[in-house]
Amino acid sequence: MLLGILSCKETIERLDDYLDRELSPQEAKLVVRHLKICHQCAKRFAFERELVEGLRRRLHRIEAPADLLEKIRTSLEAAEMDAASHGNSNPPRGVLKDNQGSL
Amino acid sequence: MPDSPRAAQFETLLAPILGSAYGVALRLTGNRDDAQDLVQDAALRAFAAFETFEPQTHFKAWFLRVLVNCHLNRARSASRRPQTVALDDGEDALLFEAARREGLMARGVDPADALLARFDADLVAVALSDLPNDFRVVATLFLLEEMSYEEIALIVECPVGTVRSRLHRGRKLLQKALWELARERGLVGKP
Numbered sequence: 578m579l580l581g582i583l584s585c586k587e588t589i590e591r592l593d594d595y596l597d598r599e600l601s602p603q604e605a606k607l608v609v610r611h612l613k614i615c616h617q618c619a620k621r622f623a624f625e626r627e628l629v630e631g632l633r634r635r636l637h638r639i640e641a642p643a644d645l646l647e648k649i650r651t652s653l654e655a656a657e658m659d660a661a662s663h664g665n666s667n668p669p670r671g672v673l674k675d676n677q678g679s680l
Numbered sequence: 681m682p683d684s685p686r687a688a689q690f691e692t693l694l695a696p697i698l699g700s701a702y703g704v705a706l707r708l709t710g711n712r713d714d715a716q717d718l719v720q721d722a723a724l725r726a727f728a729a730f731e732t733f734e735p736q737t738h739f740k741a742w743f744l745r746v747l748v749n750c751h752l753n754r755a756r757s758a759s760r761r762p763q764t765v766a767l768d769d770g771e772d773a774l775l776f777e778a779a780r781r782e783g784l785m786a787r788g789v790d791p792a793d794a795l796l797a798r799f800d801a802d803l804v805a806v807a808l809s810d811l812p813n814d815f816r817v818v819a820t821l822f823l824l825e826e827m828s829y830e831e832i833a834l835i836v837e838c839p840v841g842t843v844r845s846r847l848h849r850g851r852k853l854l855q856k857a858l859w860e861l862a863r864e865r866g867l868v869g870k871p
């Protein structure tokens with residue numbers, strides 16, 4: 578680095594960290610300074626940034642199945658019941674509902 | 681509501697993050713059945729270890745740590761295929777150069793958008809789930825949950841530097857996987 582100006586190579590080496598906002602403010606400033614004067618690097622940075630954003634959009638969230646929480650609840654209850662019946666020192670209260678024992 | 685206060689408390693914390701957990705599980709496993717299975721398994725384990733959760737801390741991060749661990753354990757014991765394939769890194773700027781070759785660098789065009797527009801809807805998901813596990817985990821947390829290196833490091837329980845290098849390498853591998861899949865499917869360039 579000469580006079581506070583990064584070379585193209587030094588700039589590209591900082592590409593990922595810069596885009597991921599993991600550079601120190603001073604380092605980020607150096608990168609920005611280079612991008613202002615170097616069209617090639619600016620193009621590359623813009624491309625990689627857009628690519629990550631595009632990938633994120635394409636991986637949009639898919640809703641969890643509507644009954645997943647219910648399934649989990651059932652298995653947790655079974656686990657608690659199991660723990661209680663194996664004589665856990667302090668079984669949680671109310672695991673077995675009235676009239677709904679382990680028949 | 682569940683019967684015991686402990687289960688009720690757990691469920692109250694779990695419900696709002698279940699969507700995120702399922703989304704991550706889906707990208708880690710690559711299919712809905714395994715994703716659902718993984719979340720259920722993680723919930724059971726997390727519940728069993730619920731005493732170790734510190735209420736002032738972030739439940740989502742804590743739960744995702746359990747989930748990632750479950751996933752890695754399963755993958756290790758299953759080890760259906762050796763994860764050494766495709767580990768030779770893609771060249772730097774693989775998709776950037778590809779976009780150039782495809783003639784997408786014209787004025788007024790966003791080359792990244794133009795390239796992504798050629799990919800199938802599920803291509804990105806398939807490419808991601810093709811990555812070796814260590815890379816897939818960090819890339820998923822980064823892309824889907826938009827976590828920082830430090831947040832990811834807490835979840836995968838390794839140093840930030842390891843996350844950084846996996847993510848940088850994972851990016852290249854992902855670009856390579858995307859390009860190869862797109863070529864296989866005839867969506868882009870002739871060789």
Ligand SMILES: [Zn+2]
Pocket residue numbers: 584585586588611615616617618619
């Ligand atoms: Zn440059």
